[in-house]
Amino acid sequence: MNLDVDILYKQGNFLLNAEFKCFDSAMGVFGPSGCGKSTLFRAIAGLIKPDRGHITLGEDVFFDRDRHIFVPPHKRGIGLVFQDARLFPHWSVEQNLRAGECLKERLKDRPFGFDDIVELLNIKHLIEREVTDLSGGEKQRIAIGRTLLSNPKLLLMDEPVTGLDVSLKMQILPFLARIHTRLKIPTILISHDLGEILQLTDQLLLMRKGAVTGYGTLDRLVQSPKTLKELKGADLTNLISVTVKNHQPDRGITHLLLPDDPTYILGMELDAGLAVGKEINIGIAANQIALATDRIHTISMRNQLPGTVMKIVHAADRSIAHVETPAGILFAEITPGTVQDMNLREGSRIWTLFKSMAIQRL
Numbered sequence: 001m002n003l004d005v006d007i008l009y010k011q012g013n014f015l016l017n018a019e020f021k022c023f024d025s026a027m028g029v030f031g032p033s034g035c036g037k038s039t040l041f042r043a044i045a046g047l048i049k050p051d052r053g054h055i056t057l058g059e060d061v062f063f064d065r066d067r068h069i070f071v072p073p074h075k076r077g078i079g080l081v082f083q084d085a086r087l088f089p090h091w092s093v094e095q096n097l098r099a100g101e102c103l104k105e106r107l108k109d110r111p112f113g114f115d116d117i118v119e120l121l122n123i124k125h126l127i128e129r130e131v132t133d134l135s136g137g138e139k140q141r142i143a144i145g146r147t148l149l150s151n152p153k154l155l156l157m158d159e160p161v162t163g164l165d166v167s168l169k170m171q172i173l174p175f176l177a178r179i180h181t182r183l184k185i186p187t188i189l190i191s192h193d194l195g196e197i198l199q200l201t202d203q204l205l206l207m208r209k210g211a212v213t214g215y216g217t218l219d220r221l222v223q224s225p226k227t228l229k230e231l232k233g234a235d236l237t238n239l240i241s242v243t244v245k246n247h248q249p250d251r252g253i254t255h256l257l258l259p260d261d262p263t264y265i266l267g268m269e270l271d272a273g274l275a276v277g278k279e280i281n282i283g284i285a286a287n288q289i290a291l292a293t294d295r296i297h298t299i300s301m302r303n304q305l306p307g308t309v310m311k312i313v314h315a316a317d318r319s320i321a322h323v324e325t326p327a328g329i330l331f332a333e334i335t336p337g338t339v340q341d342m343n344l345r346e347g348s349r350i351w352t353l354f355k356s357m358a359i360q361r362l
Contacts, residue, residue, distance in 0.1 A: 001025060001154060001186030007043055007053035007063070016040065016050075016210045022188075026180050028197030029190040030234070031207035037190045040207070041158045044188070045080055046073035057154060077106060079152030079185075083159040085139035087131045087146075094127045096142055100149030110151040112183065117145050120182065121175055136164050140172055148179065155179070155187040161196060173199045177362075194234040198283065199362045202239060206230045222331060223322070228315040236286035236320070238330050239362070242266065244274045253356060256282070261326035266303050268359035281362040286320065286333040288358035292351045293342065301353040305330075309348040312339060323352055 002023055009016040016036045029037050042048045044055060046062060049070055055063040062071045073080075087096050097114070101107060118124050121141045131139060140160060147155065160176070161169045177200055180187050191197050197204065204221060206214035214227035221227040222236065242256040249270060256266040266282075274280065295304055307325035319339050321332045330352055344350070 002056075002058045003044075003154075003186075003188075004054070004056045005040075005044065007050040007055060009039065009043060009048065009050040011039070014039070014210060016043070018043075018207075018210070018212050019053075020205055020212050020215050022203075022205070022215075024201070024203045025184070026187045026189070026201035027203045027205055028194075028201055029188060029205045029207060030194055030197055031192065031213075031230075033192055035207040036210040037192070037207055038158055039210075041156060041188075041190050044154075045078055045156055046071060046076050060153075074103075077151075077153040079147035079150055079155045081140075081144055081147050081155070081157040081160045083162050085136075085143040087139055087142060089132055091131065092127075093123070093129050093131060093134070093142055096131055097127075097145050097149060100146035103150065106151045112148075114149065117148050120148075120178060121145050137169075137172055140164070141175060144172075144175065144179070148183065148185070152185060155185045156190075157188065158190045159192070160189070162191070162193075169196070173362075176200050194231070195237055195283070198237050198239060199281075219322075219329060219331075222320050223311065223313055225313055225315045228313055228320060236331055236333060237283040237360075238286060238289070238327075240282050240284070240327050242280060242282055244276050244278045244280065246276055247272050247274075256280075256359075258327050260328075264305055264326045266327075266359065267356045268361070269356050271361065283360045283362050284330070284354055284358050285360075286331040288354050289330060289332040290353040291321065291323075291332055291334060291338070291342065291344070292353055295351050296353065299353070301355050303354050303356065303359075305352045307350055307352050309344055309346055309350060311346060312344060314339075323350065325352055 004021050006019040016039045018040055031037055043050055052065045061069050062076055123141055126138060161172050189197055189200050202218045204218060208230060213230045214221050241259055245255040245257045247254050252270045253267040254271050258264055305325040305327055307323035309321055310324050311322040313320045319334050319336050321334055323330050323332055
C-alpha cells in the first residue's frame, strides 16, 4: 500500500497529531490504551473529519483540508473490522456474509468468490446457522468474511480479538495472517498487544499521547533506546520460520529444523497434529531467553544455540541483547546488572537458552 497520513484532530483535551507514510503491505499500530489508535482508525475510515491535513491511499485522496476534499466512509472502499462483530442478529450466517456484497460496483474486479472466503475462513459448516448460536470467535470470523466480500482496497482492523479468551484468539489470529498472504489485501491492524500484531506483520507504527513516536520493523525499533522505551511493557517476541522434523510422544517433544542450519534442532511442546515437513512460524519471547557463557548440559532448558552479541541497547531498567545465532538475530531481554556481571559487549561469544514451553506456534 501507499498510505500517506498527515493530520491533526482535536477533541476536548485530546489532540491527535499523526504523520507517517506506509509503503508496506501490512502494518500494526501499537500503543497503550488512550494513545489515539482508535482515533487514527476512525480518521482513516472517514468516521471523523480531521481539523487539518490530508489522507491519501495511492492515487485516492480521502481527505485534504486545503483542497476541501472529504470522501465519506462508504465511498472509500475500506473494509472495517471492529472489536465487536456487529452482525445482524435476525439474519443467518450466509445472509450476514452476503451483506458484504451489497455494493455491486465494488465487486466487478473482485479476484475471489463467496466460496473462496468461506473456505479460507473455514466457516462452511456455519453457513445455515443463526448468528445468535455462534461463539465469539465464530462471530468475528463471520464479520471478517463479510468485510472481505466487499472487496476492500484496504483492510482496517481495530482490536479485532480484544475481549476474546486465549483459545478464541488462537482461532482468529491465524486467519488474519492467511488472509494477508492469500488475498494480498493491504492491512492495518490496531492493537495494544504486540504479540497479536507480530502474528501478522513486524512493521510497526508506535503511538503515545496522540503522536507517532516510531515507525519501522521490530528489529529496527529495538535498536534505538528511544523507541525501545516506547515498547516498555510489551512482550518482545522473536519470530522464526522452521520446518517440522518429527515427533517424540514419549518425550513430549516436537522437533523443528532451522532453515539455514540443520545442525541445531529446536524442541517445542508436542504438537502431533503438525505434519512432518510442514513449514511453520514460531515465536519466542525475549524475556524467556537466558544467556550463558558456555553450553549447559545439566539444565531443563534443552534449546541451546551459540551466538555472538551484535549489539546491546539500554533503556530504563532493562537491556536488549541482539545475538546472532543459527536461528537468526535473537533478542534477549536482560537486566543491566546481567550485562555487567557477564561482562557482555559487542563481539562476546555466548549461548542462548530457552525451554520448549517458551516456543509458541504463530
